Amino acid sequence: xKELSKELESIVSxxxxxxxxxxxELIRKLRKMNLRWNIPALDTFIKKRHRAIFL
Numbered sequence: 001x002k003e004l005s006k007e008l009e010s011i012v013s014x015x016x017x018x019x020x021x022x023x024x025e026l027i028r029k030l031r032k033m034n035l036r037w038n039i040p041a042l043d044t045f046i047k048k049r050h051r052a053i054f055l
Contacts, residue, residue, distance in 0.1 A: 001033055005045060013053050023053050 004026050011023040027050055034042050 001030065001037075001039075001042065004030055004033075005042070008046075008049050011049075011053060020053065023049075 008023060008026040008030065011019050011026075013020075015023075027046055030042065030046050034046070
């Protein structure tokens with residue numbers, strides 16, 4: 001989870017379409033992992049990154 005989070009942190013909204021698709025996939029993976037572990041800080045991080053990249 002830590003490595004995926006670091007990778008997601010490195011993606012910004014101005015990156016190309018391939019990187020943005022990668023961000024979507026990372027978000028999906030992290031959300032799925034967090035269903036099992038239920039880490040509030042990870043949930044907050046995912047929401048923050050989603051807003052920063054896609055909104």
